[in-house]
Amino acid sequence: MAARNTSGTRGRGTQGVADGLRGLSSALTSWLTRPLASFHLLLVVFGLLTAFGLVMVLSASSVESFSRQGSSYSVFLKHLLHCLVGAVCCYVAMRMPVWMLRRFSHVFLLVCLVLLSLVLTRLGFANNGAQSWFRLGPVSFQPVEPAKIALALWGAHVLVTKRALLGQYRHLLVPVLPAALLMFALVMMQPDFGSTVTLGIVLLALLWFAGAPLRLFSALVLGAVTGMLALIFLFRYQISRVTSFFGSGSGNEDKSFQATQARLALADGGMFGEGIGRGWSKWQYLPEADNDFIFAVLGEELGFVGCASVLLLFGTVAYVGMRIAARNTDPWIKLVSATLTMWLVGQAAINIGYVVGLLPVTGLPLPLISSGGSSVVITMVVFGLLANFARHEPEAIAALRSLGPGRIGRLLRLPTPSPYRPPASRRPAGAANPRRPQAAKPSGKKNRSEGSNSAKRRAPSGQRRSGAPR
Template sequence: MTSPLVALRRRRTGRSPVDGPDGLDRADRADRAERVEREPLGSGSSFAWMFGLVVVLNLIGLLMVLSASAVTALYEYGSPWYQFQRQFLWLSIGSVALLIALRIDYHRWRRYTRLVLLAAIALLVLVLVPGVGVDANGATRWLGYGPFSFQPSELAKLALVLFAADLLARRGSKVRNWHLGLKPVMVVFIVVAALVMAQPNLGTTLVLAAVVLVMCFVAGTPTTPLAVTTGGLVAGATFFAFSEPYRFRRLMAFRDPWADPLNLGFQTVQSQTGLANGGLLGTGLGEGRAKWGFLPEAHTDFIYAIIGEELGLLGALAVVALFVLLGVLGVRTALRAPDRYGMLLATGITAWILVQAFVNIGAVVGVLPITGVPLPFVSAGGSSLLFTMAGAGLLLNIARQAR
């Protein structure tokens, strides 16, 4: 799967491309050299719109985190601004990460792919060491202390996207042989997924699996091995979902949350109640009831319910529209990427954001089981925001150099 310009050059020259140390074949490097100057920063429509969408989603996140957490933050920490200040701090750090990823040519990150992947795996192992990993709500997913905690599984998302894009780009048309494309990607995914599931964190594992499968499909992996692999992953997810009692209870509660509204189905019922209270136009910003201790994790995993209650159906649909538009621009960026690596990297980052948003919103409205996946750019959560912003910076970098 190469660009038409590259294919035409191969027919004219009769040469077979040879991969270079930067991962580009001879024709791709010549194609890049023919571009006399890079498109000026911000001149592309996709770049400008995408940058604006990221800014708007983050501003919505800041506003809704303040509204959703003010009551509980005042009760637990003595200040209604506590969660807002934390989110603003992480947004500042994430903005720096976005600008760094935007200013540095995305090809330069290829040389650090293995280092980032090994660091992510090492941190995932470190989380499981007794006395080192931080436990919260029955899961051990963090490193650090108190408010200065870090979730390595968020780094693993970015690392796996970088690795898959690099490997699939280097293999080129050889990915049609699943031993050279799909197999090595799935081996690394299984290692990362096993460490994430040991925390346990089924939601992040499902997001990683979806992103990897989408990237392999776009890279040109044959349908049959991809379908068999997908079936195996679905069977594995089903096994893990029913192997732990708490996951089994969540699935049963998902089927009928109103059968046990005060226990297993409590979060889903309160979330749906908040959405119903919002109606068409909402109760008004800051006027919601669910955040008054009725809906647990209102500022993190269930912030979309607060959006629906206070901004109504129109506000909730507007947020969905923002993610859909971001996805359309991400696909457009992938189609116009300067090379195969950029195309696959843009595909992976776009799939990461969209799949995670779909899983989060689906759980809030009750069409998917609760998995504890945050809403990108919007939910409170430092690690998630930091690495999502870094991924957005890479996507913007590709859009800036689009053909």
């Protein structure tokens, strides 16, 4: 009898859990149907990733900051300053009119190409073997970071403008591919292997979402592999990274030592981790603990649960970005949103991939979590652009115009977006509006007084005018 009661209690408990999950799913589905759900969800993910980054940078950089500068907060304060600057830039991108972003995208691209050329001269300075930085007093930045956004904005503008001709390869690839290859060449001359990979992600995403045929991607991937092999064999530090990845991992080389220590840190974390600030890998066992390999410190201190939370957040970024692209009617917004989303998620996947040992080390930071200057600011700008595009969904525009800006829009003083108006279709030269066919002129002599005498024109149909043919 007791066994029956126990089984009945377990059955009711299981049924209650199932009912709770169904209720949660229905509530989430109902919330996602709201007009501004994409905008609000994106802001939540943005805030959580930024908070994760601040906590982990403080924990991962405290030991090295104290050993080098005597303060455990030096790297953290710099990262906090970059986050504040990035938040201002994110707000500006959120308020920027969409028509202005598209109209001046070619100017933005030209400025970035000029900066990528100047960084190779004496105006730029080298760091970690790559001459890819400008330094203006205490401020330094990488021009390749805004160049990624410029390529996405301008490339989407060109492809959308020529969307009726994209079935022809010359219209599909020109001028997007030559401009992208020029940008690749300038970045590879620095050399910056990781930024070249992210630029390749932007280019492939543009062509993919523009509807390029699959056979084109085989040629592009072959060219990309050839370029990467050339970069690897031209610069020895890339050879050491590749050989350490495919080798036995003996730990004698610096890059292999870095990857090995990252995997050991992840293994020490277990399910729930050692706790914030209690990891041992940052005690000069793991180089670049606050930057390239911060995911290893996160796994050591927060365990599998922390790593899964970060993966869930980036998965949500992918969902929201594609949702914004699918729900918009402006083809330029659709293409830019999908491209920027693929860039963020692809960079996060590459960083996590080489930390866990699935990919060679490329030196790409984890967006919004790794410490950095230009990368953090530009990543926040991308989130601002996506939030701007989320407010341009047709249902969101209708809600904002009828119900007002809402709490967040009123707090941020965001302008009400204008509805999308498709451009007027141009007709071919020979396809003018056809005129009404004129009545056939009667044969015989014309009545000279017909053009001047209006009364005769209005004569009844049954009364025949003089001079008219029978």
